[in-house]
Amino acid sequence: MTEKTNRFDARLDLVPQNPGVYLMKDTAGSVIYVGKAVNLQQRLRSYFTVNPQGNAKLLAMISHIADFSYLICQNEVEALILECNLIKEYQPHYNILLRDDKAYPYIRITMNELYPRVLKAYRIGPDQKEGARYYGPYLNGDLYRAIVALRETFPMKTCRRQFPRDIGKERPCLNYHIGRCIGPCRGDVSAEDYRKVMEDICLFLEGKYDGILNQMREKMQTAAAALCFEEAGILRDRLAALERLMARQQVVSYRKQDKDIIGIASNEVEHAILKLEVRSGRLIGSGAFFFPEDGSAPADVLEAFCSQHYPDVAYVPPQVLLPLAIENQVDVAEFLTTLRGTKVLLRVPQRGEDYQLLKMADTNAKESLRRQTLAGSGARDLDEALRTLASELGITGRLARIEAYDISHMQGEDQAAGLVVFESGKPRRNLYRRFKVDELEGADDPAALVHVLRRRLARLGDNWLGARPDLLLVDGGKVQVNAVSNLLTELDMDIPVAGIVKDEKHRTRGLVRQDGSIIELRRTSAPRSRFSGLVLRDEASAEYETRKLLTETGGVEPENLSLLRLLTAIQDEAHRFAGQYRAKRSFKRQTRYQLENIPGVGAVRRRALLSNFNSIKAISEADEAEIAAVPQIGPALATVIFKHFHPDEKERTD
Numbered sequence: 001m002t003e004k005t006n007r008f009d010a011r012l013d014l015v016p017q018n019p020g021v022y023l024m025k026d027t028a029g030s031v032i033y034v035g036k037a038v039n040l041q042q043r044l045r046s047y048f049t050v051n052p053q054g055n056a057k058l059l060a061m062i063s064h065i066a067d068f069s070y071l072i073c074q075n076e077v078e079a080l081i082l083e084c085n086l087i088k089e090y091q092p093h094y095n096i097l098l099r100d101d102k103a104y105p106y107i108r109i110t111m112n113e114l115y116p117r118v119l120k121a122y123r124i125g126p127d128q129k130e131g132a133r134y135y136g137p138y139l140n141g142d143l144y145r146a147i148v149a150l151r152e153t154f155p156m157k158t159c160r161r162q163f164p165r166d167i168g169k170e171r172p173c174l175n176y177h178i179g180r181c182i183g184p185c186r187g188d189v190s191a192e193d194y195r196k197v198m199e200d201i202c203l204f205l206e207g208k209y210d211g212i213l214n215q216m217r218e219k220m221q222t223a224a225a226a227l228c229f230e231e232a233g234i235l236r237d238r239l240a241a242l243e244r245l246m247a248r249q250q251v252v253s254y255r256k257q258d259k260d261i262i263g264i265a266s267n268e269v270e271h272a273i274l275k276l277e278v279r280s281g282r283l284i285g286s287g288a289f290f291f292p293e294d295g296s297a298p299a300d301v302l303e304a305f306c307s308q309h310y311p312d313v314a315y316v317p318p319q320v321l322l323p324l325a326i327e328n329q330v331d332v333a334e335f336l337t338t339l340r341g342t343k344v345l346l347r348v349p350q351r352g353e354d355y356q357l358l359k360m361a362d363t364n365a366k367e368s369l370r371r372q373t374l375a376g377s378g379a380r381d382l383d384e385a386l387r388t389l390a391s392e393l394g395i396t397g398r399l400a401r402i403e404a405y406d407i408s409h410m411q412g413e414d415q416a417a418g419l420v421v422f423e424s425g426k427p428r429r430n431l432y433r434r435f436k437v438d439e440l441e442g443a444d445d446p447a448a449l450v451h452v453l454r455r456r457l458a459r460l461g462d463n464w465l466g467a468r469p470d471l472l473l474v475d476g477g478k479v480q481v482n483a484v485s486n487l488l489t490e491l492d493m494d495i496p497v498a499g500i501v502k503d504e505k506h507r508t509r510g511l512v513r514q515d516g517s518i519i520e521l522r523r524t525s526a527p528r529s530r531f532s533g534l535v536l537r538d539e540a541s542a543e544y545e546t547r548k549l550l551t552e553t554g555g556v557e558p559e560n561l562s563l564l565r566l567l568t569a570i571q572d573e574a575h576r577f578a579g580q581y582r583a584k585r586s587f588k589r590q591t592r593y594q595l596e597n598i599p600g601v602g603a604v605r606r607r608a609l610l611s612n613f614n615s616i617k618a619i620s621e622a623d624e625a626e627i628a629a630v631p632q633i634g635p636a637l638a639t640v641i642f643k644h645f646h647p648d649e650k651e652r653t654d
Helices: 002-014 040-047 056-063 076-090 126-130 142-153 191-205 209-225 229-248 298-312 329-340 352-375 379-392 445-457 478-490 539-552 558-595 603-613 616-621 624-628 634-645
Strands: 020-025 031-037 067-072 096-100 106-109 118-121 133-135 259-266 270-279 282-292 319-321 345-347 401-410 413-423 433-436 471-475 497-502 508-512 518-520 534-536
Touching (some): 020 040, 020 076, 031 040, 031 076, 040 067, 076 329, 106 142, 106 191, 118 142, 142 229, 191 209, 209 229, 259 298, 282 298, 298 329, 319 352, 329 345, 352 558, 379 558, 401 558, 445 478, 471 478, 471 558, 497 558, 508 558, 558 616, 603 616, 616 634, 624 634
Parallel strands (some): 096 534, 259 319
Antiparallel strands (some): 096 282, 106 118, 106 133, 259 270, 270 282, 401 413, 413 433, 497 508, 508 518
């Protein structure tokens, strides 16, 4: 490092103290990192000190620097825009990798063509610069439903004919005769008229329904007035289809605003960012994005996402809600304003309607991350993980069936256990089982595990849970593993058992064998510092970069990455399943305690009260009139319920 510092000293003295962007290059001249700086000289010097401080990823990058260059910018926003463009151009190895998952496709509208087409795309292509528009990515079956809605609402072509080449070559198809296509193939529909239909489709995908509705109503009334009843009927059906779609969409705000809501969730392997799109107060879509967990702060992830994602979208809303503040929030807001053309606000709501929307986004981010983790990285990686796991635990043969157990309680109350089953590395939800642990007093996880496993192993011979497990996994260390091992010895059963242990950051750290030894899955990494920037890529290259990044930055050994993914999926699923059952038991206990002792309030009325107020607390805070308004309650019973929660309040007299 001293040699490199001396080599760059003279050049560093010449670097200006202006805002700008710098490019780090390796011996082959390839760009390996792109960064931005308020003060170029100060930032570049920080890389070439005698003992540079930073995380393992940063130090690895510095060790590969053979040259650097920089570009001066007028201000920080200009630097942010340039950094974004250069990252897309060079896709540097040491910039954070973020990708939209290949399982979530886009709708592509080829507005760069004379007769635009509606297509499915798995990534944003270079034709976006020429005018093509991309909408999405869409979750699960949302893309199919969106295309069905388009076909019901707009007279768009669905055939493979290319225009203007194929105009007049064949007769119009059935869709034209039933009003589902405007019929550009006949030759009497101008390119301008067809493009107007496609512009309306773009407005539809952006959630701008009001203008489309008004336009359809006007055309329908005009057609009816001109006695063109067939045309009016077609427009009526399209109008009804659009209104049905709007009725299915969730109204999340009665203020007809456009905004994006960003949620974030993380586990041991990767981060998930979930974007909810609200247009005119309606939730019209969502998209999930993933990148590897390398210790970067969530705020850095959010900042990088905003600066790299929004240049690719067809529409930037006037508001973007974030779950937490980011360092360069003002600069990023100005950057988005530049993209939109009018003011864009970046906000972190603390209360109210927008705060509830953020909670919704975070919940969906967690669910997307859970699905992504359970899906794994493909059959080859899954087989590799199972082979590695069997080898590390000294198990001969294939791990066809793994059972994982987790104990959940709240300070010893409402103890519950969850059993999840993975066959060939995939979850089998129909085999999940829940256990009450009422026989034990206090919080004693090892004893609870023994209690649950004794019940489960007693039923190995029946069809209640299927085949004998090849491996038992428990959430815990040596104490839990020893307790289960002793039970297996007592029952004279030869079933391997291992424990999953976490590190100080509550990340999966390794496995505890039955002999007490620990299989370490992570290396100890250097202290981390801020290191941002991201690249949007397809899933195949993203998986490769995930492996390379995690193994180079002191996090995970290369051969352990697939195993870490699998164990994370199993542990998270067991924890979720047990926690859900514990929460359900706790809710039932509290509900019974509060409501069962009220005369006249049976199961039906309890459900009615909870359905209306959502919680015991809300019932206790309601007045008699509000309680009486609940179906099947009435004034007399409302008085009884009110007095139950307010025994010291004097009766009111008229």
